[in-house]
Amino acid sequence: MSIEVKNLIKNFGDKRVIDNVSFKVENGETLAIVGFSGSGKSTILKLICGLLTPDSGEIITSKGDIAMVFQYSALFDSLNVADNIAFALHERKDLRNKYSEKQIANIVAEKLELVGLKGIENKFPSELSGGMQKRVSFARAIVTEPNSILYDEPTAGLDPISSTLIEDYIVRLKDETNAASVVVTHQMSTIKRTANRVIMLYDGKVVYEGTPQEMLEQTNDYTKQFVTASLDGPMHMISEN
Ligand SMILES: Nc1ncnc2c1ncn2[C@@H]1O[C@H](COP(=O)(O)OP(=O)(O)O)[C@@H](O)[C@H]1O
Ligand SMILES: [Mg+2]
Incomplete structure (x- = not known):
């Protein structure tokens, strides 16, 4: 078991944003979390990685690091690719003295190769396409050898070909690390290509909850509405206020 969430509840003020959510993700498995904007997807990722604390419920993760890939690549513009990727190794107290600069350079090169970007250590984020920035943010996330990888809308805003590439790397990183992965997404292609199971939040x-295949069969009113992107159905867009 790598990630288990039990009866999770999170309120912001008097608004309940996560309402009794439970799920499990095994090592080597990818769970997609889907749902309209405002349904609580990013909040769940932030609860799992400890950026937010739940009001009640449990989050059990196996030992080791949890990596978060944020919705916008969130690279540091003033650092080159190598320093972006090595950031945790330079800054985190528990990692700071673990490796020599030479070892760090080797780790960076290895992670860049994993995301298909060998040799771009000295480039700056502004010199890269959106898809390349995304892949650098993947390399940065796995630099600590995480047991769990959380992706917040990894293919949002990318063209279809770049999306496919990113989806392939999500699968590849899972295969290389055997991590438990959670992918928050709106995109059917991302669900189909990366996920073993899907949960839909509203x-x-x-x-x-089911497989991507079962979701496509639209066996309940929620999956039917989501898959057909229909305005008619049990779900209504929730206003931000
Ligand atoms: N820090 C916060 N303070 C208050 N409300 C928040 C905060 N973060 C998210 N929310 C609200 O919680 C709900 C779920 O947000 P979020 O998890 O970001 O949704 P999603 O990622 O599915 O679009 C939204 O109504 C949002 O406005
Ligand atoms: Mg979100």
């Missing part, structure tokens, strides 16, 4: 609740 208004902080799990309204569907």
Whole structure:
């Protein structure tokens, strides 16, 4: 077991944003979390990686690091690719003195190769395409050898070909690390290509759980509405206020 979430509840003020959510993700498995904007997807990732604390419920993760790939690549513009990737190795107290600069350079080169970007250590983020920035942010996330990898909308804003490439790297990183992965996404292609299982959130609740294939069969009103992107159905866009 790598990630287990039990009866999770999170309120912001008097608004319940996560309402009794439970799920498990095994090592080497990828769970997609889907749902409209405002349904609580990013909040769940932030709870799992400890950026937020739950009001009640449990989050059990196996030993080791949890990596988060943020929605916008969130690279440091003033650092080159190598320093972006090595950031945790330079800054984290528990890692700071673990490796020599030569070892760090080797680790960076190895992670860059994993995401298909060998040799771009000295480039700056502004010199890279959106898809390349995304892959650098993947390399940065796996620099600590995580047991769990969380991706927040990894293919948002990318063209279809770049999306396919990113989806392939999500699968590849899972195969290389055997990490438990959680992918938050709106995109059917990302669900189909990366996920073993899917949960759909609506208004902080799990309204569907199954395989991508079962989801495509639209066996409940929620999956039907999501897959057909219809305005008619049980889900209404929730206003931000
Ligand atoms: N830090 C916060 N303070 C108050 N409300 C928040 C905060 N973060 C998220 N929310 C609200 O919680 C709900 C779920 O947000 P979020 O998890 O970002 O949704 P999603 O990622 O599915 O679009 C939204 O209504 C959002 O406005
Ligand atoms: Mg979000």
